[in-house]
Amino acid sequence: MTDMKINVHHITRVEGHGNIVVNVVNGELEQCDLAIVETPRFFEAMLKGRHYSEASHITSRICGICATGHATASLRATENALGVVPTKQTELLRKLAFFGEILDSHILHVYMLVAPDFLGVGSVIPLAKQEPEIVMRALRMKKLSGDLCAIIAGRHTHPIAMTVGGFTHYPTKEELLDIRKRFEAVRVDLKETVDLFESLDLPAFTRETEYIALRKPDEYAFIDGEIASSDGGTWPLEDYLSVTNEYLVPHSSAKHAKNKRNSYMVGALARINVNFDKLHPHAKSVAEQLGLAPVVTNPYAISVAQVVEIVHAVEESLNILDELVGNCLKWEEPVKPKRLSGEGVGAAEVPRGTLFHHYTIEDGVIQKANCVIPTGQNLANIEADMRELVPTILDKSQAEITQSLEMLVRAYDPCISCSAHLLNVEFVR
Amino acid sequence: MDDQTPATTLILALGNPLRADDGVGAAVIEALRDHRLPPDVELLDGGTPGLETVLYFEGRSRVIVVDAADMGLEPGEWRRFTLGDATLKSNDMGLRGTLHYAGLAEAIALADAMGALPPELIIFGIQPESIGWEPGLSEPLCAAVDIVAGKVLAEIS
Numbered sequence: 001m002t003d004m005k006i007n008v009h010h011i012t013r014v015e016g017h018g019n020i021v022v023n024v025v026n027g028e029l030e031q032c033d034l035a036i037v038e039t040p041r042f043f044e045a046m047l048k049g050r051h052y053s054e055a056s057h058i059t060s061r062i063c064g065i066c067a068t069g070h071a072t073a074s075l076r077a078t079e080n081a082l083g084v085v086p087t088k089q090t091e092l093l094r095k096l097a098f099f100g101e102i103l104d105s106h107i108l109h110v111y112m113l114v115a116p117d118f119l120g121v122g123s124v125i126p127l128a129k130q131e132p133e134i135v136m137r138a139l140r141m142k143k144l145s146g147d148l149c150a151i152i153a154g155r156h157t158h159p160i161a162m163t164v165g166g167f168t169h170y171p172t173k174e175e176l177l178d179i180r181k182r183f184e185a186v187r188v189d190l191k192e193t194v195d196l197f198e199s200l201d202l203p204a205f206t207r208e209t210e211y212i213a214l215r216k217p218d219e220y221a222f223i224d225g226e227i228a229s230s231d232g233g234t235w236p237l238e239d240y241l242s243v244t245n246e247y248l249v250p251h252s253s254a255k256h257a258k259n260k261r262n263s264y265m266v267g268a269l270a271r272i273n274v275n276f277d278k279l280h281p282h283a284k285s286v287a288e289q290l291g292l293a294p295v296v297t298n299p300y301a302i303s304v305a306q307v308v309e310i311v312h313a314v315e316e317s318l319n320i321l322d323e324l325v326g327n328c329l330k331w332e333e334p335v336k337p338k339r340l341s342g343e344g345v346g347a348a349e350v351p352r353g354t355l356f357h358h359y360t361i362e363d364g365v366i367q368k369a370n371c372v373i374p375t376g377q378n379l380a381n382i383e384a385d386m387r388e389l390v391p392t393i394l395d396k397s398q399a400e401i402t403q404s405l406e407m408l409v410r411a412y413d414p415c416i417s418c419s420a421h422l423l424n425v426e427f428v429r
Numbered sequence: 430m431d432d433q434t435p436a437t438t439l440i441l442a443l444g445n446p447l448r449a450d451d452g453v454g455a456a457v458i459e460a461l462r463d464h465r466l467p468p469d470v471e472l473l474d475g476g477t478p479g480l481e482t483v484l485y486f487e488g489r490s491r492v493i494v495v496d497a498a499d500m501g502l503e504p505g506e507w508r509r510f511t512l513g514d515a516t517l518k519s520n521d522m523g524l525r526g527t528l529h530y531a532g533l534a535e536a537i538a539l540a541d542a543m544g545a546l547p548p549e550l551i552i553f554g555i556q557p558e559s560i561g562w563e564p565g566l567s568e569p570l571c572a573a574v575d576i577v578a579g580k581v582l583a584e585i586s
Contacts, residue, residue, distance in 0.1 A: 112480075125542050132543035136483075143481050156476075 002026050004394075006402050018414065020405050021251075022390060032387045034379060034409060036252040047369040052078050052337075052361050053164055059357065059371065060158045063415060065108070067158045068101040068149060069350030070357075070371075072223055076346025077357040078164050080237075083338035089329065090166045091223075096320050097152040097159060098222055098348070099313040103145035105351035106268070106306040106313075109413045110197070111138035114303045117407050118200040134196065137189050144182050148317065151175045165334035173325060180321040183314060190311055194286050197307045203404060206297040207388050209381055210261045211270035212243065214349050220271070220278035220312060222349045228274050230295060231260045237345045240356045244372050249380075256380040257372070263380035266353025267412065268305035269296060283312035299385050302411045306351075340364040352413050353377060375414045382412050438470045438585060439489045439547075443496040443533055445477050450504075450557030450570045453577075454495040457553075460578035470585055482536035483545055491549040493581060496533060498554030505569030507555040507577050509584075512537065515552075551584065553577055 006022035023031035043062050047055055056074040060067040072094055079086065086094075111134065112124045121127045128135040146156040151171040153159030161169035214221040215228035227235040227243050235243050246255040258264065272279070272287065276294045279287065287293075287308045292301060343360045353374030360368040385408055393401055440461065446452030455474045462472060475485060486492055500508060517534035533552075540546045555577060558567040566574070 125538060128539050128542035132545065135539065135543055136545070139481055139484050143484055146481070 004398060004401075006398060006405070008402060008406060018409070020386070020402075020409065022386075022401070022405070024390070024394065027394065029387065029390050032383065032390055033251045034383050034386065036254045036379065044369045044371060047359070047366045050366050052082065052340075052359070052364055052366060055357075055359065055366060055369070056162060056164070057158075057160075062371070062373070064157055065105050065415060066101065066350040066352070066355070068097050068153060068162075069348050069355055071153075071159050071162050072098055073346040073348040073350075073355045073357040073371075074359075075162060075164055076224060076348070077344045077359045078346070078361070080344030080346060081342040081359055081361045082164070082340065082344070083342065084165045084335050086166060086335060087332055089324070089327070089332060090335075092320050092324055093152055093167055093170075094162065094223060096317060096324075097149050097162065099317045099320075100145045100148035100152065102222070102313045102351055103310060103317075104142055104149070105413075106310050107138055107141045107145065109351075110193075110303050110306050110310075111135070113410060113413070114407075115196070115200075117403075117410070137192060141186060141189050141193075144179075144186055147182075148179055151179060163334050165336060166332055167334070170329060170331060173329065176321055176325050176329065180318065180325070183318050183321065186314060190314060193307060193310065194289065197304055198290055202298060202300040202304070203407065204298075205300065205385075205389055205392070205408075207299070207385055208295075208297045209384065210259055210264035211273040211295070212259065212264050212266050212354060212377075213271040213274040214347055214354055215275055216278070218278075220275050220280070220316075224347065227347075227354070229259060229264070230270075230273050233260075237347050237356070240345060240347065240358070240372065244356070244377060246372065246376070252379060254376045254379060257377040258380055263384045264377065265299070265381045266374045266377045267302055268309050268351070269299070269302040270353060271349055272296070272305045272308060279308065280312045280315040282315050283308050286311045299382075299408060300411050302413065306413075350374060352415055373415075375412075378412050378414065382409055382414070437490040438467075438493065439485060439491070440470065440472050440493045440495065440581060440585075441482075441485055442472075442474045443477065443482070443494060447562070447564050449559045449561045449563055449565060450555075450567055451497045451560045452564065453497050453555045453557065453566060453570050453574065456566060456570075456574045457495045457578050457581065460574050461581060464578075464582060467585060477532075478536075479531040480536050480539055482533060483540045483543070486540055486545055486547050486550075489547045491551070492547045493551045493553065493584060494533065495553045495555075495577065495581065497557040497560065498552075500554055500556055502556040503569070504556055504558035504567060505573040507553060507573055507580075509551060509553050509580065511549075511551055512546075553581060 004024040008020040019035040021033045021035055055078055056071040059074045060071040062070050116123050116127050150156045154161035154169050161167050211230035214225035216225040243259050244257045246257050249256050273294045290304050292304055341362045345358045347356050355374055356372040358370040359366055386405055393404055442454030442458040444451040444454045446455050458472050458474050555573050558569055
């Protein structure tokens with residue numbers, strides 16, 4: 001192998017537009033980039049001058065998958081700025097909606113985007129032909145998670161019932177009991193999911209990096225907490241900028257980030273590496289069954305970590321549903337702000353990793369906003385993986401190298417953008 | 430809810446009423462609610478379920494989809510067709526790209542691959558004038574709602 005150029009224009013089965021560019025000259029890797037060609041979206045500028053109550057609804061539109069995640073981080077930033085402490089019931093309901101989204105996103109990723117690679121089929125369509133039951137199971141589980149979001153947050157995506165200080169709508173006891181029954185029943189699908197992923201072989205590649213996730217003393221953190229690193233150290237949320245250290249690179253319209261090393265990882269695998277001890281016991285035993293023993297340094301294992309989190313989210317959702325029904329869910333007015341000016345940071349572990357929202361509010365109006373999204377934090381780490389992986393597989397064909405790189409990028413589940421659609425019809429004459 | 434045997438005919442509206450004429454399916458469903466329907470017929474405003482549309486096909490002997498469709502016709506013109514009559518142009522039929530694009534065409538392709546298409550699938554497509562960012566149907570689409578609802582009624586009676 002002397003010279004080789006790989007140019008994957010638009011990586012498939014990821015959300016948004018990114019390219020892989022590899023250039024090998026005389027057997028030496030000269031260039032290995034993940035180019036992000038998505039147009040910047042300017043959401044932070046859109047928030048300026050808007051009333052604080054609009055922020056969660058505007059920012060939930062950043063993503064059609066992590067809508068509840070953005071809304072949650074946004075509400076926590078506003079609440080921290082304005083001195084609002086939500087009630088225990090609000091916290092439980094928010095967690096439940098959040099788990100619905102984690103499940104929806106992870107199921108979509110492991111089944112529709114990742115599984116076709118491991119089962120040697122090009123996409124979900126041939127998978128559906130070969131293994132219709134696998135795809136039907138995925139759709140069934142996805143629908144259940146969407147329905148959970150809908151009864152708690154008012155609709156499947158883009159929560160409408162979540163507001164600063166609480167909720168504007170509550171599920172009925174019947175809705176909670178009905179969805180609880182369906183969550184109980186989904187355990188069969190969970191077992192099948194775990195068995196499927198146990199049977200798949202991950203590419204053998206490891207690279208040690210820094211893993212960053214939110215951490216809480218008494219639970220596997222998804223909302224709030226402090227920032228923790230596998231390299232040691234914790235930071236309060238307010239110091240997020242000293243962890244993310246964002247910087248610009250010429251080949252990406254999304255910023256890169258680094259903390260103690262040249263790059264770090266966020267997301268399901270980073271969370272498991274940082275918070276393994278806080279997983280639900282069932283999820284922990286599934287992790288052991290799937291061979292995940294922290295610290296896991298194979299980035300392809302991110303998808304396996306997502307399977308573990310699917311189990312965790314189902315079990316924790318059942319616990320919360322029991323608690324809400326047992327405590328007789330009641331109507332609560334949202335907690336009112338103590339002040340109308342202030343500065344606050346909110347954070348959440350959305351499906352793809354740690355998300356930060358940071359607002360400055362004056363007289364109820366947002367003056368300054370900053371959002372740091374997980375995919376941006378992962379980009380430098382994906383490239384570092386690519387640069388270490390390529391020299392070890394240069395003896396393979398160009399097609400095989402391309403496939404390995406695409407699977408690597410896909411493992412991170414990057415979420416580069418969102419879009420709209422209309423049915424187009426051409427008649428057969 | 431899931432324990433019940435589903436009605437054998439499903440009339441399924443797809444589309445987003447916040448996107449102007451994309452809400453025509455939902456409007457037809459609303460118009461049909463004013464009529465007495467056979468007991469084995471269920472009306473459903475499905476919204477924009479993407480691939481999960483496949484789940485609505487499960488166990489049905491007949492599904493009638495009502496949706497805004499770009500067919501190159503005049504706004505408000507409608508067509509009744511089945512899969513043999515037309516090619517549904519996909520944004521990404523192989524589902525290789527982002528799943529955000531998944532709509533009816535992709536859901537049908539997926540159901541077909543899984544052998545999960547209903548025995549009878551009829552589509553009523555209505556040509557939109559606008560699918561802008563506002564609720565409410567344009568004039569030609571408003572006029573089409575009752576006509577299409579009448580044709581759907583005739584189909585099930």
